[in-house]
Amino acid sequence: MSIQDVVSKRLSGAQVNHAQSFLKPGQIVQGKIVKLFPNNKAQIHIGSQKMIAQLEASLSIGENYHFQVKTNTDVTQLKVIGEQLKDNTTDNMQKLLQELGMKATKAAISLMEQLMRDKIPFDTEQLIKAFQLLEGAANKAQAQSVVKDMIIHKLPVTDSIFQALYTKTTSEFSDQLNKLLLQLKQDANQTPLKQTLIERLASLTEHNHSNKSALIKHILTEIGSNQIYFLEAAKTTELVDKRVNFSSWKTEWQGFAKNNFENVPVQAITLTNQQLTSLVLPFEMISSEVLPTLSKLAENKGILMIQAQVLIQQFSSAINTASIHQIPLATEDFSQLKLQIEKSLLPFLFDRQQQLVNTLLQNNPTSLNQLQTMLKTLSNKQTYAQLEQLGKSANHADNLLVTKPHDQFLLQLKQVLQTTGLAHEFYVANDLPEQQSATIKSMVLQLLQHSGGQINDRAQQLIHYINGMHIHSVNESTNLLQASIQIPGEKLALNKDIQLEFEGKKTESGKIDPAYCRILFYLDLTNLKETVIDMNIQKRAVAITVFNDNMPILDHSHELKRVLKDGLHALDFYLSTITVKPLKQVDMEKETAPRKIENNSYQGVDYRI
Incomplete structure (x- = not known):
């Protein structure tokens, strides 16, 4: 299994569960009638949730139906769309599209099957825009994955957001930086802006x-x-x-x-x-x-x-x-x-x-x-x-040449955060022109206004990628914070870029609490190849799981344990365990099962059908 597959599965798992927790007017879901009760009440199963509904339509126990969420003054209503579902999923999707007045294309049916299979609510407006995006995409399978991701995260289904996520999903940060860098170097018309941008791009890659x-x-x-x-x-x-x-x-x-x-x-x-x-x-x-x-x-x-x-x-x-x-x-x-x-x-x-x-x-x-x-x-x-x-001029590169690996990593991370432009919109909104103009994103946006041809194409792709990074950079709720970032790996002698994911409790200041958090490193190393490091921290106790298919790594892990233990101790953390597993087991580490909503008294009504 590749790291890209691992990242995709890890990112989507928790998000789907979150998406299932709320049903909004207009959304379409698939549900099953589990039990029938007196007074036209029934227990229905929608996604991972079980709830009590008031029946106002003739439905059969044990059967699946498509429902559309409606609103009312007292309770939320679920409108039945079409008849009970059959075993053939494709036929079900065709009939649903017909009921909604939409064309049942192969791409449309495939997307609908994915959404229903993963129990992701959606509405007709999202579907119309999604089908338009799929129609113009060269790689339909990848485009479907991106559109699905947009619906999961409740993002506006627009072309700009689609292009941002599609570019980020189908390429690497280093690849986008290097392609624009090459075009700029080959350009005979060198301006101060282009020269500065060349230097800034080269410093990252x-x-x-x-x-x-x-x-x-x-x-x-x-x-x-x-x-x-x-x-x-x-x-x-x-x-x-x-x-x-x-x-x-x-x-x-x-x-x-x-x-x-x-x-x-x-x-x-x-x-x-x-x-x-x-x-x-x-x-x-x-x-x-x-x-x-x-x-x-x-x-x-x-x-x-x-x-x-x-x-x-x-x-x-x-x-x-x-x-x-x-x-x-x-x-x-x-x-x-x-x-x-x-x-x-x-x-x-x-x-x-x-x-x-x-x-x-x-x-x-x-x-x-x-x-x-x-x-x-x-x-x-x-x-x-x-x-x-x-x-x-030489400080950043020179440090990378002479410092220890962890210092090299921190320097490269700092460089990405300071120069890429992930905070570009913040600088614009808060009228900070000096910080804004110094970022790669700002320079590339200026370049787009004064160039054309291949440079323009490559510049636009880089903007899409940075926007995609920005969209996925932070996801927070009341008590939890998730963050994600990509770091160019070529300069650190890695085969591919590094992807980092952070998640943990929020402190009062809104930051991740270092005593209760989790950090995932997705790496492609020169000798060990594809590797995932899962670092889980609870009460400053650090449990590390290394996923790698090169099993002799287990022998060397004991040699480095003392160094790691001493290093953590110096930072007021302590090492609890180090575990090495095959990479294929990453996707077996399932997220906690989503909460099931039960009502054993059967007195209330959650939804009316």
């Missing part, structure tokens, strides 16, 4: 959006504006030879860009997996060393800026004079400069910088000029501003 890609973009952007901040910072930290000047730096990088990314806008640059490992950067710069090295420099920016400024104010004039006359500093001045640097600057530099400064602490004009250039770099606010910008 591309495994190769690493610090090397961010570094290349940053340097090419900087030299395009004739800025030298990165170069000077790189020379200061010995990432680049201190003798490299801006002219040779710019020429070398422009040649590098032409050879590897010709005709590709800077912000649209992405690296293939091969380039990640084989692409040699100019000046033999090692990309994996750049961000950690410059981050250390930025950590002490406050004290470094102050100390560098003091040294420049105190010794700049003497160094300039020595440079003009090509003579060394006075012995006393040089001794004082060396003492000040060793005392106030070196302690805040890491080893490589300390070594560089020591090599420059020579009393000759060339070394003194290079030392003064380095001090100016350390004293300049723009140096650190550029380093912070580079850090922000």
Whole structure:
């Protein structure tokens, strides 16, 4: 059984039971006469419920009928539609459609059979709209499933909601993101909006959006504006030879860009997996060393800026004079400069910088000029501003490369929640333009206004998918809260996207109570393949069930139990059990049977027929 089948069954189970609990005027249901009582009363069975009805029509015990819910001033009435049902379900559906004045097409009959089989109430207006949607669908079976889902959740049966749910059901989030990303990269007309959207989409899906890609973009952007901040910072930290000047730096990088990314806008640059490992950067710069090295420099920016400024104010004039006359500093001045640097600057530099400064602490004009250039770099606010910008560009991807798996997962989850646009309508309704404009959904909606052709088609599909995610994201009642979200899995080295489902008691603030909740993870792992993890929490006791058809997983679960137990304990939870079952047993874990409404006294009347 596939994970998609599992998800579908898990999602539909509880929802059907909920849908059966209320009958509304106009809805059509199937019921069975169970018992007859005096005074024209009978016990009838509708869906999972048994109730007492007042008979105002001639019905037979043990037989099934179709009823339509009517209203009255005192009790709800059930109108019989047609005659008692036969054993042939298809014939029954044909006759019901005829009674309702609708055409009995194959798709219509099939949908009706599904609704009746799963005991889902529906009304004629829903049917008319549903049949229209089915008529235009290429995949009738999938469309029927979507329409059924809409009726179960009491959603308006409209084309926009159908397209949203149909797209979400028939594709993955990563697939929609990647298809639009590909179209945008191939588009020759690159606008700022498209470039920003390319970067945002790539940050969610591309495994190769690493610090090397961010570094290349940053340097090419900087030299395009004739800025030298990165170069000077790189020379200061010995990432680049201190003798490299801006002219040779710019020429070398422009040649590098032409050879590897010709005709590709800077912000649209992405690296293939091969380039990640084989692409040699100019000046033999090692990309994996750049961000950690410059981050250390930025950590002490406050004290470094102050100390560098003091040294420049105190010794700049003497160094300039020595440079003009090509003579060394006075012995006393040089001794004082060396003492000040060793005392106030070196302690805040890491080893490589300390070594560089020591090599420059020579009393000759060339070394003194290079030392003064380095001090100016350390004293300049723009140096650190550029380093912070580079850090922000590479931060998310770099964290994914170096952090532990659970941290990678949380980073990717946070990225999805912040950038996708699931809260787009909330931002619009509450007049929050800044948050609204930063989301992928907002950018794609803008793109739809200024593009056409394949880009427009792909953009519309992504909007449908995000809308589908939004529709299924939260379902709440008075005391319970359910939430669902999809996370692109490619960047986490998974075969497919992750699907998460949360359900639990609501706290007073309306959030899920972490002490009483349930979390389901639907995964497709590289080695273990399709896997479902069911984590049930009661009074902070965590019971975990792993569904996987790779049964040797049971042997390894014992090895990881101690680590999991310690990790939960640190969060004030404790592990109660870990159980491993075959994936095929997931659908056997049935939801609690829906409540049966009985009235043993037979005194009241629930419905009148």
